[in-house]
Amino acid sequence: MxxxxxxxxxxxxxxxxxxxxxxxxxxxxxxxxxxxxxxxxxxxxxxxxxxxxxxxxxxxxxxxxxxxxxxxxxxxxxxxxxxxxxxxxxxxxxxxxxxxxxxxxxxxxxxxxxxxxxxxxxxxxxxxAAFALSEPGAGSDAAALALSAAPDGPSSWRLTGEKCWISNAPEADFYTVFARTTPGAGARGVTAFLVPADRAGLTGTPLDMLSPHPIGALAFDGVTVTGEDVIGEPDRGFRVAMTTLNRFRPSVGAFAVGMAAAALDATLAHTAERDAFGGKLKDLQAVAHQVAEMATRTEAARLMVHAAAAAYDRGEPDIAKRAAMAKLIATEAAQYVVDAAVQLHGARALQRGHLLEHLYREVRAPRIYEGASEVQRAIIAKELYAEQQPAGDSATRRAPRSATPEEPSA
The missing domain is CATH 1.10.540.10 (Acyl-CoA dehydrogenase/oxidase, N-terminal domain)
Structure with a gap:
């Protein structure tokens, strides 16, 4: 890179x-x-x-x-x-x-x-606004979504089904909703719709999650949408979803880096001031080495996130791999850094209202949403092997980018 x-x-x-x-x-x-x-x-x-x-x-x-x-x-x-x-x-x-x-x-x-x-x-x-892609049975395999958009005239559909783990639901004013307009077509049979929250037949319920974010489930009971509600083109909605996720995936890593940096700063201050065993906590080699590891992982993650984002801005072709690598390393590093920070702070970090108690709850979700770590590894491996394929080899040519499995926002 x-x-x-x-x-x-x-x-x-x-x-x-x-x-x-x-x-x-x-x-x-x-x-x-x-x-x-x-x-x-x-x-x-x-x-x-x-x-x-x-x-x-x-x-x-x-x-x-x-x-x-x-x-x-x-x-x-x-x-x-x-x-x-x-x-x-x-x-x-x-x-x-x-x-x-x-x-x-x-x-x-x-x-x-x-x-x-x-x-x-x-x-x-x-x-x-809210991005409504996830469903109870379609998370990491977003192409398997089942929310039905049944034809209801020459240029209208009725949405029937559920969405789950949708951020800002059920309080959003409008939703970008991905529904299946062509059964059995996989990623190629999905259409994106703009659905106002007050559309008849649309209801929602909040979900109580580990992180205190607004997240809910949506139920579509024959919600009418028309050609004017289509975002992009019919049956091309998966491209809309993947373009959006590719743009935001490196910045999920940036979110994780920000949390890791906050935990690292708190740990540097705490270990420099905390008296322990006749000196300061930072004087213990085990502590100093732990802090060094936290700092190194944070900086490595930051550099990969910045490199992936810069590659996206330059329009480079391997953004899917770079974005996946950036999100993977940053979210995993942040989990490590925040956990280590809690350990070095001791019981005080577990007290409700402490910065690290807050970060500990916040840092877990990014390893799942917008592509779980396992999905990122699958994307990376797929892209790596595709790069090894001979040009024009139709028997082993890579699958369309739109078929890449993703995890929508929680």
Missing amino acids: TAFSLNPEQIAWCAELRTLADEQLKPLAEKGEPGRVNRPLVQALGELGLLDRLFAGEGPGGSAASRTPHATSGALGLCLLRESLAHACTEAETALALQGLGAHPVAAYGSARQREQWLGPARAGHAV
Whole structure:
């Protein structure tokens, strides 16, 4: 991979974001109710212009040519944004990411009418978006989704079935919903629809999860959708889903790096001050080596995340492999770092309200959503073996990229 380092503008921007998150967003987050959409926080993200950055340079189709070449824009800018917010306020980071995940399909593939009606309010933080792909029987194998879109006229369908583990459900204002329009066609028979939350027949229930995020299940009882609700093209919705996940997957790693960095900073401060065995905790070789390992894994993860994002912005062809590697190493490293930080802090880190108690609950989910670690390894291996295949070998040619199994957002 290409060597990577941030320029002074990017470094200054990250510092500014951390300060902004600590001083303006964290107080709003602390007033929120666990498991509920924090609308004042989402609106603040919009007022501060942070939601705008999720869609800068995006146009229909999400082509590389439409991306804005700026030091703090594109996929790399998104990673810097998520890492910086996560370091100071995971709730703000999560609210921003979920808004981006739900609205990005509209930004990249939506019609002019859809963009005018929904994208503006979403960017301003006035309308909450959600990405509805996961189902009770279709998680890692998202191409197996079963929500039925049965024809109901020349250009309309009725949605029947369930979605589960949908972030921002059931409180979102609109959902990007992926449904099966052609039975038996696998990934090629899925269509993306924009479904307003008040559409007749759509109901939802909240789910009580380990992390205090707004997550719920949706039930579709003959919900009517028309050609005007289609995002992109009929039977091409899986491409919409995969494009969105590929864009956001490296930044899930950035979220994890932000949490790891926060845990590392807390550990450096604690071990330097804590008296133990006639000295400071940091003077014990076992502790010092543990901290060194935590720092090394955090930095390695950060570099892979930045490299994958930069490759996406350059339009390089192997983004699926790079994105999978970045998410895999970053989420696994963050789990290790936060767990080690809890161990070095002792019982105090287990007390409700402690930073590490909060991070310990937060850090587990990213190893599952938007592609479980096992799925990332499968993607990496598939891409590696495909690179070894002779050009033009039809017997062993790689499967279409759209057939890659993914895990939607939890």
